[in-house]
Amino acid sequence: QVQLVESGGGLVQAGGSLRLSCATSGRPFSNSAMGWFRQAPGKEREFVASISWTGKSVHYADSVKGRFTIARDNAKDTVALQMNSLKLADTAVYYCAATDTRPGVTLSPLLYKYWGQGTQVTVSS
Secondary structure, three states, rough: OOOOEEEEOOOEEEEEEEEEEEEOOOOOOOOOOOEEEEEEEOOEEEEEEEEEOOOOOOEEEEOOOOOOEEEOOOOEEEEEEEEOOOOOOOOEEEEEEOOOOOOOOOHHOOOOEOOOOEEEEEOOO
């Protein structure tokens, strides 16, 4: 059974940092693009970041560019999202996602096949 399990969410003050991790199991994703999405209350799920299968290509939403960093470790089947200079607007449930066989960075949630259960990130003033 394929599983993506996020961890590292929590409560942080504005300006602070958090590091989210996503552990995968059930099948290898070393040849698949992976990504992070988020959903705030009352809003649609939105793209945050994506990383190619090699880790050499990344893409960020404009709202997080320069503050967030996505990275993957194919040997450990994990992907991480380092979040710095957090803002109130970053408050959301963050989801890890994996494509099936797409190798390049992928922005559309419709192209992701596997999803984690989400982890809450709350930024306070």
